[in-house]
Structure formats: C-alpha cells, structure tokens
Amino acid sequence: LSGYKKPNTEGSFVHYKSQYDNFIGGEWVAPADGEYFDNPSPVDGKVFTRVPRSKKKDIDLAVQKAHEAKEKWGNTPVAKRSKILLKMAERIEQNRQMLALSETWDNGKPIRESMAADIPLAADHFRYFAGVIRGEESGVSEIDPNTVSMHIKEPIGVVGQIIPWNFPLLMAVWKMAPALAAGNCVVLKPAEQTPVTVLLFAELVQDLLPPGTLNIVNGFGPEAGQALATHPDIGKIAFTGETTTGRLIMQFASENIKPVTLELGGKSPNVFTESVMAKDDSFLEKAVEGFTMFALNQGEVCTCPSRALIQESIYDEFMERALKRVEKIRMGDPLDPQTMIGAQASRDQYAKIMSYLDIGKQEKAKVLAGGEAYHNEQYPDGFYIQPTVFEGNNKMRIFQEEIFGPVVSVTRFKDEKELLEIANDTLYGLGAGLWTRDVHQAYSIARKIEAGRVWVNCYHQYPAHAAFGGYKQSGIGRETHKMMLDHYQQTKNLLISY
Numbered sequence: 001l002s003g004y005k006k007p008n009t010e011g012s013f014v015h016y017k018s019q020y021d022n023f024i025g026g027e028w029v030a031p032a033d034g035e036y037f038d039n040p041s042p043v044d045g046k047v048f049t050r051v052p053r054s055k056k057k058d059i060d061l062a063v064q065k066a067h068e069a070k071e072k073w074g075n076t077p078v079a080k081r082s083k084i085l086l087k088m089a090e091r092i093e094q095n096r097q098m099l100a101l102s103e104t105w106d107n108g109k110p111i112r113e114s115m116a117a118d119i120p121l122a123a124d125h126f127r128y129f130a131g132v133i134r135g136e137e138s139g140v141s142e143i144d145p146n147t148v149s150m151h152i153k154e155p156i157g158v159v160g161q162i163i164p165w166n167f168p169l170l171m172a173v174w175k176m177a178p179a180l181a182a183g184n185c186v187v188l189k190p191a192e193q194t195p196v197t198v199l200l201f202a203e204l205v206q207d208l209l210p211p212g213t214l215n216i217v218n219g220f221g222p223e224a225g226q227a228l229a230t231h232p233d234i235g236k237i238a239f240t241g242e243t244t245t246g247r248l249i250m251q252f253a254s255e256n257i258k259p260v261t262l263e264l265g266g267k268s269p270n271v272f273t274e275s276v277m278a279k280d281d282s283f284l285e286k287a288v289e290g291f292t293m294f295a296l297n298q299g300e301v302c303t304c305p306s307r308a309l310i311q312e313s314i315y316d317e318f319m320e321r322a323l324k325r326v327e328k329i330r331m332g333d334p335l336d337p338q339t340m341i342g343a344q345a346s347r348d349q350y351a352k353i354m355s356y357l358d359i360g361k362q363e364k365a366k367v368l369a370g371g372e373a374y375h376n377e378q379y380p381d382g383f384y385i386q387p388t389v390f391e392g393n394n395k396m397r398i399f400q401e402e403i404f405g406p407v408v409s410v411t412r413f414k415d416e417k418e419l420l421e422i423a424n425d426t427l428y429g430l431g432a433g434l435w436t437r438d439v440h441q442a443y444s445i446a447r448k449i450e451a452g453r454v455w456v457n458c459y460h461q462y463p464a465h466a467a468f469g470g471y472k473q474s475g476i477g478r479e480t481h482k483m484m485l486d487h488y489q490q491t492k493n494l495l496i497s498y
C-alpha cells in the first residue's frame with residue numbers, strides 16, 4: 001500500500017491512500033482537468049490525503065450518471081431498497097474502528113466520540129430510514145361514488161447535497177439515508193476540509209447500490225459546490241453549513257425553482273434555573289455536566305450551547321461548580337480514548353476561534369476559564385484551543401455571533417421574562433437547553449423559546465426519530481425523523497373515475 005501512515009489507538013499504523021478520486025457512476029474517476037488539493041490533518045497539521053479539486057465538468061458527469069441510474073433505483077421495490085440500506089448500516093458497523101479513526105484524523109475529534117457517537121449514529125440512521133420507508137402508505141378517499149382520489153409519493157429523481165466538516169460521515173448520512181430510502185439518486189459534495197470518511201464509506205458500499213445511485217464529488221464551495229447548487233438538472237438541493245452560504249444556496253436554487261432544505265448556524269442558549277441548585281444531588285451533577293456540553297466536538301456543533309444563561313440567585317454557587325468541572329475537561333491526543341477535547345477541524349477554523357478569543361477580551365468580557373490556544377506537546381503543529389468560559393452580556397459579539405469553537409459566553413437573568421428576552425435575542429433558532437426540576441416551568445419556557453429543538457434536562461442527543469432543524473435564520477425544513485421523507489418526495493394526486 002502506498003500512501004500516508006497514521007498511528008492508530010494501539011500505537012501501530014493505519015495506511016490511507018495518498019490520493020483519492022471522485023466516486024461517480026459506480027467508478028473511481030479522476031477530475032476532468034486532473035487537479036487535486038492537499039487535505040491536512042488538524043491533529044498534526046501534516047498532509048493527510050489529496051482529493052480532486054472538481055469543477056463544473058465533474059459535477060455535470062455526476063448529475064448525468066445519477067440521471068442514468070434514477071429509473072432503476074426509483075423503481076427498485078421498497079422492500080429491496082430497505083434491505084440495501086440495512087446492509088449499508090451493517091457495513092458501517094463492521095468497519096466502525098476504521099471509519100472512526102479516519103474521522104479523528106480528518107476532523108480532529110477525539111476517538112472516544114467518533115467511536116461512540118458519529119459512527120454508530122450513522123449506522124442507526126440507515127436502519128431508521130430502512131424501516132420508515134416500508135411504513136409509507138398512500139391515502140385514498142372517495143370523492144363521489146364513481147371517483148376516488150389517491151395520493152402517491154414519487155422520488156424527486158436526482159438530488160444535490162452539500163455538507164460541512166464538523167460530523168463528516170454523520171452529516172452525509174443524515175442527508176443520503178432519507179434521499180436513498182425515498183428512491184432518489186444522490187450527488188453529494190463533502191466539505192473540502194474533511195473528505196476522507198465519506199470516500200471510505202463509498203468504497204465500503206459500492207457493490208450494494210446500482211452504479212450512479214450514489215455519487216461523491218469533492219472540491220471547493222465556490223467551484224464544485226456552486227456548480228451543483230446551480231445545476232438545472234437536479235430536482236432539489238439540500239445544504240448544511242453557514243447561514244451566509246445558505247443564503248447563496250437559496251439564491252442559486254431560485255434560478256431553477258428548486259426546493260431547498262437548509263440546516264444552518266446557531267447560537268444556542270443553555271438555561272439554568274434556580275431549581276437546579278435546590279439539592280446537592282445527581283440532578284445538579286447532571287446540570288453541571290450539561291454546562292460543559294459547549295466543548296463537545298471542540299464546540300464545532302451547530303447546536304453548541306454557546307450561551308449559558310444562569311439565574312441570578314444561583315449564579316455564584318453554580319458557576320463555582322461549573323468552572324471546577326471545566327478544569328477537568330481532558331485535552332490532548334485525539335487518538336487517546338481518555339481525551340475529551342481534540343483538535344479544531346482546520347487551520348482556518350482555529351484562526352477564526354482565536355480571533356473571537358481576542359474579540360471577547362477587547363469587549364471586556366471576563367475570562368473565567370481558558371482563553372488561549374493549547375500547546376499539545378505530542379502534536380505541536382496541530383490546531384488545539386482551551387475550553388473557554390467568558391462572562392459578559394448578550395449585546396457583545398461573542399454572545400451574538402457563531403464562534404463554532406469550545407467557547408461559552410455566560411450571563412445572568414432575574415426572572416422568566418428576562419430569560420426569554422435574552423434567549424430569543426439572536427438571529428438564530430436552532431437548539432436550546434433548559435435545566436429545571438419544575439415540570440410546569442419546563443413546558444411553559446420550552447414553548448416560548450424560539451428554537452427547533454429544546455432539550456430539557458439533557459443536551460446533545462440526536463436520535464434518528466426526533467425531528468431536527470432550525471427556526472429563524474437557522475434554516476428551512478427538518479432533518480432526521482420520518483417527516484424528512486417529505487423533503488425527498490413529490491406528491492402526485494390521481495383522481496380516478498370509473
């Protein structure tokens with residue numbers, strides 16, 4: 001095997017190819033103009049692999065191959081499609097360690113997370129959609145004694161999907177599982193920072209799908225991404241990424257009147273009411289643990305609880321406990337199963353987060369923890385940042401703008417009215433956390449928070465059967481849950497007279 005060697009968790013080596021091609025029409029295809037780009041690993045800052053720098057011609061080819069495949073896949077009986085999806089889940093599980101290692105090397109996330117969350121959730125997602133597609137029923141109603149109306153669902157045909165780098169395989173699977181289950185052919189562009197795991201996944205499942213059903217084309221946003229989003233022959237574009245890019249995608253889609261789903265940014269509030277302090281018990285411990293969720297996945301989560309709102313009456317006592325817990329977040333080698341926080345996904349993202357640490361300090365927010373880069377002796381050229389806690393007010397930029405790093409901005413509220421004013425004072429509406437022992441408060445506050453997902457007394461859980469998506473500028477449409485199938489199907493009405 002020629003290629004790059006990277007240590008695995010046991011200290012021996014895994015080999016990755018030094019160069020990958022696009023996966024188009026069931027084959028591995030070099031980019032039309034032969035250009036590739038380097039993909040560095042955030043763990044050690046060294047080149048991990050090279051992937052195609054695709055352009056319009058490559059996207060055109062993938063869309064064409066997807067069109068050639070759409071009749072076969074769209075007409076594959078539901079039971080058979082479902083069985084194939086179940087096999088895809090199995091392949092993911094059988095190769096869990098290899099995929100988890102690649103996520104860690106490509107994205108920087110700790111191996112304990114990629115093993116425990118990213119990879120098993122991806123497999124579960126295929127299983128869920130393999131199941132729900134079999135439960136789809138068409139509605140039949142009688143219009144008059146001689147006429148029936150019947151609604152049938154049809155696949156859209158060929159769909160374009162563009163994903164970010166924070167959960168490379170899981171974001172791909174969130175999109176492709178419902179699309180494939182509904183009988184569509186897919187052209188997916190991974191993020192340029194994290195192309196490897198999706199390509200390894202394509203290698204694992206290539207014998208299961210008819211050629212052209214799933215196509216993976218790599219490249220940069222303004223080149224390959226834009227060529228896909230503006231393509232006249234795709235029936236839909238599904239996008240996950242920044243709100244500013246989402247706006248562009250919507251404009252591109254409007255040129256050809258294509259439906260979009262957008263999963264965009266967030267600035268999620270995590271609210272701790274005074275009832276959490278009522279007793280010194282496991283509930284309080286759970287709430288303190290909930291505070292540390294801002295550092296999960298190095299804070300590179302769209303629902304990162306990046307604003308913590310603490311009730312004034314418990315502020316000092318709660319924060320004392322919370323800061324002690326933050327001190328214990330273990331940083332270090334992402335390949336070490338004990339490590340809780342790894343490397344930021346790219347040099348650019350590292351620089352962006354560092355600039356926000358400066359902005360927070362300039363705004364005179366108080367640094368309660370962290371606030372600096374983290375020097376990882378083992379990997380001095382990797383991209384590591386300390387979990388950081390700022391104290392300030394909701395008007396500051398660090399409270400309003402998405403940092404997408406292990407940074408939480410903390411403020412106080414007096415009562416429910418002020419809580420809601422602060423929580424909803426944002427352009428975003430993706431996630432929110434609420435910690436309370438009071439059932440009435442749980443329901444009434446959760447109803448008034450403007451967000452597509454409110455976790456009450458928990459955080460960062462993503463089951464396939466719970467709908468996920470944004471209010472306000474956090475997006476349009478939902479991912480996960482069976483309602484997702486509606487985003488990938490057309491409804492046809494047959495009005496039959498006899």
Ligand code: NAD
Nearest residue numbers: 163164165190191221222225226241242245263264265302
């Ligand atoms: P990004 O918008 O920069 O890039 C996302 C994808 O869009 C990449 O594949 C990129 O190549 C592509 N892209 C960029 N410019 C494009 C263009 N002009 N035309 C077409 N495609 C283009 O976002 P990112 O930095 O990769 O990801 C981080 C963002 O994603 C954060 O804002 C985060 O909140 C969001 N996110 C949202 C969710 C969600 O479900 N709501 C989930 C994960 C991440």
